[in-house]
Amino acid sequence: MSATNPNKSKVFILFPDGVGLRNFAFTHFKEIGEQQGFDITYWNNTIFPLENELGYPELKIKSTKIHPKTAVLSHARKRVELALSRKRTNDQVYPTYRFPLRWNSLKNILKSAFVTFHETFSASPQGWQKLMDQMNAAERSTVRYQEVKAQLEVHQPDIVFCTTQRATQAIAPLLAAQDLGIKTACWIYSWDNLPKGMSTVETDYYFVWSELMKAQLLEYYPKTKAAQVFVTGTPQFEPHYDASLLLSRKQFCEAHGLNANTKYICFSGDDQTTSPLDQYYLEDTAIAVRQLRKEGRDLAIIYRKVPIDFSGRYDAVLEQYKDVITPIDPLWKPIGEQWNQVMPTKEDFALLVNTCYHSELVVNICSSMVFDFVIHDKPTIYPNYEQPQLQKGTRDIGQNYNYVHFRSMPDYDQSVTWAMRKEEIYDGIKGLLDGELNPVPVTKKWYEIVNKPESPEKASERIWEGINEILK
Structure with a gap:
């Protein structure tokens, strides 16, 4: 130092x-x-x-x-908080925030039983405080x-x-x-x-x-x-207001093997918890873009993956639709061996800013990327339909849009362009490119609700x- x-x-x-x-x-x-x-x-x-x-x-x-107890105490605290919120509001959204419990070993059975006990019998302000006190005492030791x-x-x-x-x-x-x-x-x-x-x-x-x-x-x-x-x-959005980060169209396209005359839409990938079938929404977007190309539009996709996804689940789609999809990976780098030791870099801020600026719109499952794009006056399509590959035990993306933070939308129907069926991705892209749809003014109002609107x-x-x- x-x-x-x-x-x-x-x-x-x-x-x-x-x-x-x-x-x-x-x-x-x-x-x-x-x-x-x-x-x-x-x-x-x-x-x-x-x-x-x-x-x-x-x-x-x-x-x-x-402390060995801290993680399980924190999990119990979280479940108690959610139970308190459900009791107070009579709102069934809160149980959907729970992480699933594991019962596949003696150790996990004991942990899960502990969490379940407190969720059931400690769902009071006093019960919550007791868990916080126990967690703090454990850490102090x-x-x-x-x-x-x-x-x-x-x-x-x-x-x-x-x-x-x-x-x-x-x-x-x-x-x-x-x-x-x-x-x-x-x-x-x-x-x-x-x-x-x-x-x-x-x-x-x-x-x-x-x-x-x-x-x-x-x-x-x-x-x-x-x-x-x-x-x-x-500060998350501050770089979008820094004009010095912007590359010219020619510079950006040359850096990433893109055609400066082509219009690009961005598909921003999501994590496996939020969108476990995300690759199929990318495929649906690619199918829509292929159709629009057949109709004479010079259009393609920039695919920006979520930085911590190393699953390979998109690989088959990227290969099959390589005529319309160009991946531009986030500039994060591994500092250690674990998935959570992949760290962002300063350079990735500039890449994100330019990806937003040089794209026409973004297709994404329910993330705050909607705000990154609207700062540049670019609209968002949110897919909100089940995939046929959905199986029992796989999370449906539809529950994401029921979460409390989406209730901040000033107009749920107009804050973004919704694709409620696969075919509506095509309709949305076409409508946005032709100017028949324009959620941006309402999206900006939404941005001013979730962020401080002044400066x-x-x-x-x-x-x-x-x-x-x-x-x-």
Whole structure:
């Protein structure tokens, strides 16, 4: 670590896992904080080498071993939260957020029985609090807690800002900070996280994308007070407002073997949990594009896979339809051997920005990619029909659109172009290209609901202003 200025407020940016890298390492977040006079250290629990790769001052958390009980306690906590939400609202969407339990070994039987017991008998605020207390006590008993506490005692930051509320790896560092009287704040990572019961940590302050998320935070976590919550927008979308990242049409097409005269639609892949039959929606899109080409349109597909999908499930479709599909893989790279050790890169932000800018529209199963594209005035087609390959036990994508975060649409029918049948992908592409369909004005209203509408490119600045307010 480099030498620090004793007169500056010292901020630890905690990365319990790699999901925060995109928002807080690959944007201008650090530079903006330094311009505002903060002394910033990245408290790094990931294997991503921030100092070597980006030249950022970092303090590595060496021990990543959480308490053996923590994962199962967190799973029980999540199920209790969802049960509480269902009881409070009488809304059957909440049970659909549950991860399936496993009963295939003695160890898994014991864990699943523990979770089921608490879901049934601890679904009260007191039961939830007891699970949180047990989880925190377990983490305080670890060697890891002692190590991170010792780091804090040496470096004495004024605040620890955690880049996600989801990670069990965040519990011990935040508890250590609180036990030492250091202020703590947490970024709510994604637009869909609060209704899903995905908050494993409690901090002194919270930063959220929008007024909607603030209302959700206060609803789902009633211990939280409005004064603890800062609405800032998200750095996730900031690169889309950086014109210096844009390549010319010629540069972009030459870099990826594309034809500058062809119109491209993007198919943005999804993960196997959300869309287990995603490859068949890509195939349906390719069939539609082939039909449109027969009708004389110079049209093709850019396929951008979800970065953590190494299943090979798209390979047969990519081979069969290579006349109309060009894959452009995200610029993520493996840092370790595990799937969750594939990390984003700064370069991928520029690739995503240019993919949105140089595509006519995106076809995608229910992700926030709709907002990446609408920033560039590009529409989205959401397929919402069952595939014939759907078997018992395979998740139907239709349940995704019932989730709470999709209720934020200002007009469900008009916020995107829906494909309710396979043939409607063709209809949607044709209608959007011909100008007969245009959901973009309504999609923009939706974007302003889920993100802070004023100056969305200034989210990082507002986060630093919030941190400054906390420290004052």
